[in-house]
Amino acid sequence: MLISIIIGFSLGLIVSIINHFLTTRAYKKFEAEPDTEHKKKLTNWFFIRQILIIVVLFLVYRDMWMLISAAVGLTMVKNYILLQYTLGKKGVS
16 A cells, blocks of 8 residues: 555656646746747647646556545645745735
8 A cells, every 4th residue: 555655646746747847848938939839839738738647647546545646746746836835925824
């Protein structure tokens, strides 16, 4: 059980980090030149990110503990950024 949790969390965290990297890279390119061609590329990156998430969840769906820990791992980067933003703001409760 512990090995399943570690594998699922690691897999989810790795995919979450890759998704964050893809998102920031695409957004920086879009910020530089906001034309329709970059909007299409940004949309394509979004679909690639969603496909990666679905693939990870499909790979681990047979083991409940691995599935739960992969889902937690997939949200870790988002939670870290939210926590960093919230603690960085003064007067935000």
